[in-house]
Structures are given as structure tokens and as C-alpha cells.
Amino acid sequence: MCELLGMSANVPTDICFSFKGLRERGGRTGPHKDGWGVAFYNKKGVNTFKDPNPSHDSEIANLVSDYPMKSCAVLAHIRQANRGRISLENTHPFTRELWGRYWTYAHNGQLSEYKDLPYGPFTPVGTTDSEYAFCYLLSELANHYPNRAYSRKAAFRFIQKKANKLHQRGVFNMLLSDGDYLLAYCSTKLYWITRRAPFSVARLSDLDVDIDFTQHTTIDDVVTVIATEPLTNNEQWKKMQPGEGILFKLGEVVVKSGG
Amino acid sequence: MCELLGMSANVPTDICFSFKGLRERGGRTGPHKDGWGVAFYNKKGVNTFKDPNPSHDSEIANLVSDYPMKSCAVLAHIRQANRGRISLENTHPFTRELWGRYWTYAHNGQLSEYKDLPYGPFTPVGTTDSEYAFCYLLSELANHYPNRAYSRKAAFRFIQKKANKLHQRGVFNMLLSDGDYLLAYCSTKLYWITRRAPFSVARLSDLDVDIDFTQHTTIDDVVTVIATEPLTNNEQWKKMQPGEGILFKLGEVVVKSGG
Numbered sequence: 409m410c411e412l413l414g415m416s417a418n419v420p421t422d423i424c425f426s427f428k429g430l431r432e433r434g435g436r437t438g439p440h441k442d443g444w445g446v447a448f449y450n451k452k453g454v455n456t457f458k459d460p461n462p463s464h465d466s467e468i469a470n471l472v473s474d475y476p477m478k479s480c481a482v483l484a485h486i487r488q489a490n491r492g493r494i495s496l497e498n499t500h501p502f503t504r505e506l507w508g509r510y511w512t513y514a515h516n517g518q519l520s521e522y523k524d525l526p527y528g529p530f531t532p533v534g535t536t537d538s539e540y541a542f543c544y545l546l547s548e549l550a551n552h553y554p555n556r557a558y559s560r561k562a563a564f565r566f567i568q569k570k571a572n573k574l575h576q577r578g579v580f581n582m583l584l585s586d587g588d589y590l591l592a593y594c595s596t597k598l599y600w601i602t603r604r605a606p607f608s609v610a611r612l613s614d615l616d617v618d619i620d621f622t623q624h625t626t627i628d629d630v631v632t633v634i635a636t637e638p639l640t641n642n643e644q645w646k647k648m649q650p651g652e653g654i655l656f657k658l659g660e661v662v663v664k665s666g667g
Numbered sequence: 668m669c670e671l672l673g674m675s676a677n678v679p680t681d682i683c684f685s686f687k688g689l690r691e692r693g694g695r696t697g698p699h700k701d702g703w704g705v706a707f708y709n710k711k712g713v714n715t716f717k718d719p720n721p722s723h724d725s726e727i728a729n730l731v732s733d734y735p736m737k738s739c740a741v742l743a744h745i746r747q748a749n750r751g752r753i754s755l756e757n758t759h760p761f762t763r764e765l766w767g768r769y770w771t772y773a774h775n776g777q778l779s780e781y782k783d784l785p786y787g788p789f790t791p792v793g794t795t796d797s798e799y800a801f802c803y804l805l806s807e808l809a810n811h812y813p814n815r816a817y818s819r820k821a822a823f824r825f826i827q828k829k830a831n832k833l834h835q836r837g838v839f840n841m842l843l844s845d846g847d848y849l850l851a852y853c854s855t856k857l858y859w860i861t862r863r864a865p866f867s868v869a870r871l872s873d874l875d876v877d878i879d880f881t882q883h884t885t886i887d888d889v890v891t892v893i894a895t896e897p898l899t900n901n902e903q904w905k906k907m908q909p910g911e912g913i914l915f916k917l918g919e920v921v922v923k924s925g926g
Contacts, residue, residue: 453755
């Protein structure tokens with residue numbers, strides 16, 4: 409299996425603290441050593457860093473841990489391969505362009521009969537069940553709205569319905585973003601927390617590191633973090649329910665459904 | 668304008684030496700300070716590093732200069748903005764998936780009436796003439812071969828014909844790769860060099876750095892580098908002709924046409 413990490417914020421925020429915790433699970437405190445990746449949106453652009461090597465001792469992960477890249481929408485993944493060999497093309501997150509936007513996605517879980525999923529115009533490059541499912545979701549979306557969806561909220565509602573179908577084929581926890589919205593879909597396990605004023609100190613579970621958010625934020629900041637397992641051990645994370653989807657934008661919940 | 672750098676090799680080879688020279692032109696020895704990017708293929712996967720900041724003092728460029736990422740197909744770009752503001756979404760190279768492969772592209776030049784270029788299913792995310800032209804090329808390719816091209820050589824031949832049309836609209840020097848093949852198209856300026864045994868010492872033009880390739884290669888290695896301006900000052904680079912396209916694979920010329 410794998411682990412997911414997402415962030416939605418109302419001001420460009422770096423993810424160094426959370427990523428420092430997550431990357432330890434990629435070969436040190438956890439078994440997810442078969443590659444990792446992270447995508448940072450900056451307006452309509454997206455910057456993705458990927459490495460098929462374990463995150464805990466990756467040179468590229470050192471850069472991501474230490475160099476604060478600020479973003480309002482981030483998604484990250486550490487991989488423990490089940491379907492598809494260890495390789496760059498099988499490393500999450502995956503990205504495709506649709507309607508003049510980059511859509512980025514990462515998956516935790518395992519699907520059966522994924523090769524039967526219809527896809528086109530989007531085609532998998534690698535061999536993971538995850539990328540097949542992503543191509544299926546975006547292809548369904550593109551085919552359902554040949555002239556683009558009348559709103560992006562409608563597009564995400566449509567994706568959530570299709571995610572319910574994938575949930576029936578196995579384990580399908582996933583994050584999907586277009587740079588503004590971030591959809592978190594829970595099949596078995598996903599937690600989230602929204603940090604806002606008054607901020608306090610948070611302590612990582614996987615590393616002897618804490619951060620005093622009062623030193624790094626202003627009173628108006630709203631930052632939501634989503635993760636497979638809580639990343640801190642002194643905060644209350646909310647547990648999502650199987651079949652639940654939450655659509656975030658600028659750190660706030662926009663729509664909650666299912667579950 | 669901008670500068671291009673490409674590499675095609677028959678063994679995974681790093682591009683640290685050439686990139687060290689190129690990045691200096693992004694704000695120090697050259698005016699191309701409006702962002703930079705580089706894409707490294709690893710089999711069917713592609714790893715892209717981009718930054719809208721000047722390459723000569725970019726943290727991300729430090730990683731690319733110092734950490735040898737090995738690849739058989741690389742393309743890089745440093746930008747001096749003319750069409751489209753300085754932003755991540757306007758930073759080259761651009762990537763799209765078609766037929767289960769990632770196609771990556773970078774452009775040097777300036778096109779007139781680029782907004783008239785027909786595109787779809789691929790849509791620009793940013794506002795550069797370069798990305799419009801890329802979406803035009805891939806859309807024409809996808810529409811011409813609805814069930815994919817019978818060979819990738821045929822696909823690149825088709826792209827070259829369309830590149831000739833873009834050449835008539837302004838300046839269109841470009842690099843385009845699917846990970847195996849790399850097409851270099853010259854509208855005004857592009858140079859290339861193939862290094863093979865017996866290897867010797869090369870000296871950068873932009874920095875007091877030289878490299879003894881005999882220490883880094885085996886007798887069978889073939890490495891071609893393509894650049895807007897020669898990157899070394901003690902080697903013979905070949906100048907491409909306006910309208911000329913060269914398709915490389917594994918460091919060797921596969922097809923040369925036009926010019």
C-alpha cells in the first residue's frame with residue numbers, strides 16, 4: 409500500500425514540516441520505499457518532484473524538505489508497490505491536462521479488474537492500477553462533458569460518483585486536484601485537520617521535530633492537511649468515513665458527501 | 668528569446684556539465700532570466716524540474732547541476748519572456764500524454780498570429796505562443812492519426828511538416844521528444860555535436876569548467892548534445908540550417924530532412 413499527503417490553503421504555504429514527517433515513512437519508520445512524489449501548484453502551473461528511490465534518503469526529497477516551496481494546493485505520495493514495477497513512470501502523482509488545466513492525482517489502495525476500466529482519450533503510460541483508475545476518471549469526465557463542465561464543482565461531483573464505483577472494486581483512497589480544488593476521497597483510511605488561528609505548536613509523530621505555527625502564520629491563514637495517517641501526535645485529526653468525499657478550496661471544506 | 672538544450676544518448680548519461688554552462692546564461696552570462704526547466708526521461712517516465720526564477724541562482728537548478736540524473740533523452744530551456752508573463756505555467760518544457768507516452772517540448776523563438784492556430788484535444792494552460800504551438804502540433808497529430816500513428820517515425824515526420832508551417836509564422840526553433848526519439852527543428856539557430864570514442868576534454872564557454880570525457884565514458888557511448896549556441900569553445904559544433912529537422916535516437920541521427 410502507500411501513503412497520501414495533501415494540502416489546501418488560502419495563502420501560499422510550504423509543506424516542509426509535513427513532508428519531513430511523511431518521507432520518514434518511505435523506508436525508515438514505514439515500508440513505503442518504492443518511490444515518492446509531490447506536486448505543488450502555483451496558480452495554473454504545477455511543479456512535480458518524483459523519484460523512484462526511497463524518500464527517506466532521496467537527494468530530491470532533501471530539496472523538497474529543506475527548500476520552502478509555497479503553494480495553495482499540494483499533493484504527495486510515498487509508494488509501496490503492489491501493481492506495477494518500481495519505476496519513474498509508475499511513481500505518483502500523475503498529471504494530465506484537461507480543459508486547459510493540469511489535473512493531478514495520487515492513489516492509495518489496490519483495485520481488482522482495473523484493466524477492464526474503459527479509458528480514452530487519456531491512456532496510462534505506466535502499469536499501475538492507480539494510473540488506470542486516473543485515466544478512467546478523467547476520460548469519463550471528458551466524455552461526459554465534451555464541451556467542458558459548466559462548473560468545476562460539477563466536475564468534481566461527477567468524479568466523486570465515479571470514485572464510488574472504484575471503491576467497489578477494492579481500496580480507493582485518493583487525492584485529486586486541478587490547482588484550485590482538492591478532492592479527498594476515502595475508501596478505507598484518510599485523516600484531515602484544518603489549522604487556523606489561534607495557532608499552536610505541532611509535533612511530528614515520525615521525527616523529533618516540532619513547529620510553532622504562530623511564528624509562521626498570520627491570523628487569517630487557513631491550512632488543511634490530509635494524510636493517510638495523522639502526521640502529528642498532539643493534534644486532533646478528523647477521520648474520514650468509507651465512501652466519503654470532501655472537496656476543499658483555499659483550506660476550507662466546499663462540499664462534503666457520502667460516507 | 669530563449670535558449671534550448673537537448674541530449675540524446677545510447678546509455679543513461681547525466682547532463683550536469685552542459686547544464687552548468689546553460690544555467691549561467693539565465694541571468695549571468697546571458698539575459699534568459701525569466702525561468703528555466705529541464706525534463707529527464709527514464710524509460711517511459713519523465714522527471715521535470717522547473718522554476719520561474721533565474722536559473723543562475725535557482726535552488727532547484729543547484730540540484731540539477733550537482734546531482735547526476737542519468738537519462739537517454741533530455742530537454743532543457745532557459746526563458747527570456749516575450750509572449751506570456753513570467754510564471755510557472757509559462758515555463759518550458761511542456762508535457763502532454765498521447766497514445767500512452769509523455770511528449771515533452773521546448774521552443775525558442777516568437778510566432779505571430781499564434782492564437783489562430785487550431786488546437787484540441789490539447790489545450791494551452793498558460794499564455795505563451797510556445798505552448799499554443801505545442802498544443803497545435805500534438806492536436807494535429809492526434810487528429811490525423813485517430814488510432815495512433817503506424818510508427819513513431821511517421822509521427823515525427825508529420826510533426827516536422829507542421830513545424831515547417833510554424834516556421835513560416837516567425838521563429839520556431841524547437842525540441843520535442845517522446846522519450847525514445849528527439850526531434851530538433853531549426854528555424855534560425857541550433858547547433859549540435861555528437862561525442863563518441865575517442866573522447867577528449869571539453870571546456871565550457873560560460874564558466875571556467877572543463878571535463879575529461881575519457882574519465883566518464885566507455886568506448887561504446889554515443890552522446891549527442893543540441894543547443895541554441897555551442898556550449899563549449901574547443902569543439903566543432905555543427906550548425907543546423909533554417910527549415911532543417913533532425914530526428915535523433917540513442918545519440919544517433921535517424922532522419923535528417925529539410926534545410
